Amino acid sequence: MKLLLINGSAHAKGSTWAALSEVEGALKEEGIETELFHIGVSPIQSCTQCGVCHEKGDGLCVYDDAVNVAKKKVSGVDGFVFGSPVHYASASGGITAFLDRFFFSGGDFAFKAGAAVAVARRAGTTVTLDQLNKYFSISGMMTVGSLYWNGVYGADAEEVRKDGEGMHTMRVLGRNMAWLLKSVEAGRKAGVQLPKTEPKVWTNFIR
Numbered sequence: 001m002k003l004l005l006i007n008g009s010a011h012a013k014g015s016t017w018a019a020l021s022e023v024e025g026a027l028k029e030e031g032i033e034t035e036l037f038h039i040g041v042s043p044i045q046s047c048t049q050c051g052v053c054h055e056k057g058d059g060l061c062v063y064d065d066a067v068n069v070a071k072k073k074v075s076g077v078d079g080f081v082f083g084s085p086v087h088y089a090s091a092s093g094g095i096t097a098f099l100d101r102f103f104f105s106g107g108d109f110a111f112k113a114g115a116a117v118a119v120a121r122r123a124g125t126t127v128t129l130d131q132l133n134k135y136f137s138i139s140g141m142m143t144v145g146s147l148y149w150n151g152v153y154g155a156d157a158e159e160v161r162k163d164g165e166g167m168h169t170m171r172v173l174g175r176n177m178a179w180l181l182k183s184v185e186a187g188r189k190a191g192v193q194l195p196k197t198e199p200k201v202w203t204n205f206i207r
């Protein structure tokens with residue numbers, strides 16, 4: 001069982017990294033393989049809705065950047081944790097552009113686990129979590145919670161590590177995520193079937 005953690009900050013070793021590292025430590029203790037992926041500092045193109053990804057159907061975006069590097073990992077993982085610093089009471093522009101294309105280009109997301117983590121100096125974590133959690137719910141994923149909303153406070157990694165309740169929330173999130181992955185795996189081995197599917201109904205509200 002493997003989990004992909006995506007650091008949506010420009011800082012490779014900043015506050016978001018510190019929060020995700022705490023989640024990662026708990027996952028590893030529970031025997032879950034992890035990979036921490038940094039979206040980097042190069043500009044990330046926003047989605048242009050060109051539709052080429054849907055024509056190709058290979059789950060990759062026509063803009064071949066960090067999004068495609070991460071997309072190639074999707075089929076090999078059982079869940080995701082997306083971390084973002086709060087920028088003007090929302091997720092960072094980088095992770096928003098990244099996740100729009102990550103999900104819009106399609107792929108093997110349904111029934112996998114997902115959790116978001118937001119990091120702020122002072123305010124905006126719950127709004128950011130509301131934003132990030134929406135990628136999971138529209139993709140048929142199972143959203144994992146903790147003992148508080150998944151927010152951590154601090155202006156840098158050092159301050160974040162001093163947020164005792166935030167760090168506790170991150171560790172519990174990691175353990176809850178590990179529990180869900182193990183439960184899904186146990187269900188699969190016991191023969192629990194995925195829910196019945198239907199052809200998608202596509203209605204653009206024109207009537």
Ligand SMILES: Cc1cc2nc3c(=O)[nH]c(=O)nc-3n(C[C@H](O)[C@H](O)[C@H](O)COP(=O)(O)O)c2cc1C
Nearest residue numbers: 009014015016085086087088089120121122123155
């Ligand atoms: C453009 C920008 C906007 C920000 N807006 C907020 C904000 O609305 N609320 C807040 O508490 N912190 C805000 N911050 C501070 C960062 O969220 C905070 O320093 C965070 O720890 C940075 O995480 P990182 O090191 O992972 O990038 C902002 C920072 C930047 C660069």
